[in-house]
Amino acid sequence: MTNTLKLSLKANEKIYLNGAVIRVDRKVTLELMNDVQFLLESHVLQPENASTPLKQLYFIVQVMLMNPQGASDAREMFRRSLPLLLASFHNEQIRGTLKHVDQMVAEGEVFEALKAIRSLYAVERAVLGAGEEEIAARPLAVGA
Secondary structure (H helix, E strand, O other), rough: OOOOOEEEHHHHEEEEEOEEEOOOOOEEEEEEOOOOOOHHHHHHHOOHHOOOOOOOHHHHHHHHHHHHHHHHHHHHHHHHHHHHHHHHHHHHHHHHHHHHHHHHHHOHEEEEEEEHHOOOOHHHHHHHHHOHHHHHHOOOOOOO
């Protein structure tokens, strides 16, 4: 990070910062002055909301960021899940972005990978609504 990054948080809002969960008790501005992995509470996907293939992938990548101790297991699940998604979707925008997500995860750019996956939610809704509903019904779990 060449420049500092300022984040404004509201009272009782959480930020996930390098695996730590931080809750602020009042409105505050944080200035991140070096490279750090973070996730704002508003971008955290709860397990019960991981209801589509891309949201399930997002949840897996999110675990890498929020739980560094469990990141290797999440990376393994990511490596097994991504080919299934690429085989399931025929939309080139989704496929191209997923290939880019794979590259970002490999390079440790997990936050950027999450942003890229989120950017596909509307496309996924359109694709699933246009006849690929069977993809949504198929769980992404790839190993027991």
